[in-house]
Amino acid sequence: MRASMQLVALLRDYWFAILPVVGAIYLLAVRRKKSLHRIPGPVLRSISPLPRIISAYRGHSHEDDLELHRKYGPIVRLAPNSISISDPSMINKIYGIGTKFIKSPFYELSTAHDEEGLIPDPFILTDKDLHSRMKRNAANAYSMNGLVQMEPLIETVTKRFIGRLAQHADEKSPADLGKMIANYTMDAVFSLTFGRDFDYMSHGDILGILRIMKVASFYMAVVS
Secondary structure (H helix, E strand, O other): OHHHHHHHHHHHHHHHHHHHHHHHHHHHHHHHHHHHHHOOOOHHHHHOOHHHHHHHHOOOHHHHHHHHHHHHOOEEEEEOOEEEEOOHHHHHHHHOOOOOOOOOHHHHHHOEEEOOEEEOOOOOOOOHHHHHHHHHHHHHHHOHHHHHHHHHHHHHHHHHHHHHHHHHHHHOOOOOHHHHHHHHHHHHHHHHHHOOOOOHHHHOOOOOHHHHHHHHHHHHHHHO
16 A cells, blocks of 8 residues: 555656656557567658548548658558558468458448348458458459459440540540549449449439448548
């Protein structure tokens, strides 16, 4: 009891000196955790997620990440628990069926649940075993042969897209390619999934799905 009282008195009298020391030890521990200190990157990013959060909030993270790769190389530490790899040769090793890497908690914000629990989605599952099983079962659908078989289902949508590009070229009018591709993607997905599309390319985001996705993507980018 006496020792506890002495400790409290010590903290009360010398908090102004103890606090910076504790803070420095904490930041050092964060910087060196899990041997990530060996990965190059700005010191501030290795001890705080704030620079990454601010970059994502301002919508500049893609440009900032490219600049960091130009400065530090193909592997960069973006935040205390986040690294970025720009080496294409690592894609199969990281995302292949036999990979030992697991998805980060970033994807947990995208999970959906119903009255029976988690709705498994191989694109966002963080359960590695379940993800591997679902990915293995769906692999044939994403093979080149499988994609070729699906091509007739979106041929009408593709012709409509090319026709609109040709119209802009003939009229020499500017085209918002990002918006056009987003609308084309929605029509292609609906055509593949339901057998018909909603002609997003003519009517725009009539179901409000792109608007919801934009809000959700911003939320995930900043919060995750």
